[in-house]
Amino acid sequence: MHPELPALLTSVLVWESAALGGLPTGPxxxxxxxxxxxxxxxxxxxxxxxxxxxxxxxxTLRG
Known part of the structure; x- marks a missing residue:
C-alpha cells in the first residue's frame, strides 16, 4: 500500500459523507x-x- 493512500482516502470519504448527510440541527x-x-x-x-x-x-505519489 502506498504511504499517502490513507490521507487521500480519508479526505475523499469525509467530503463524500458530508455531501450525502443532512444538515445538523440548529441555527x-x-x-x-x-x-x-x-x-x-x-x-x-x-x-x-x-x-x-x-x-x-x-x-511522492509517483514513486
Missing part, C-alpha cells in the same frame, strides 16, 4: 460551519501529512 450559520468545518479540518491535516511525507521521507 443555519452554525449548521453550515459544522458541515464544512469538520471535513475542512480533516483535509488540512491530510495535506500536512502528505507534505511531511514528501519533505522528510521523499515519498
Amino acid at each position: 443555519p450559520a452554525i449548521a453550515y460551519a459544522i458541515r464544512i468545518g469538520g471535513p475542512a479540518t480533516v483535509t488540512a491535516i491530510a495535506c500536512w501529512e502528505i507534505h511531511r511525507l514528501r519533505t522528510r521521507y521523499g515519498v
Whole structure:
C-alpha cells in the first residue's frame, strides 16, 4: 500500500459523507460551519501529512 493512500482516502470519504448527510440541527450559520468545518479540518491535516511525507521521507505519489 502506498504511504499517502490513507490521507487521500480519508479526505475523499469525509467530503463524500458530508455531501450525502443532512444538515445538523440548529441555527443555519452554525449548521453550515459544522458541515464544512469538520471535513475542512480533516483535509488540512491530510495535506500536512502528505507534505511531511514528501519533505522528510521523499515519498511522492509517483514513486
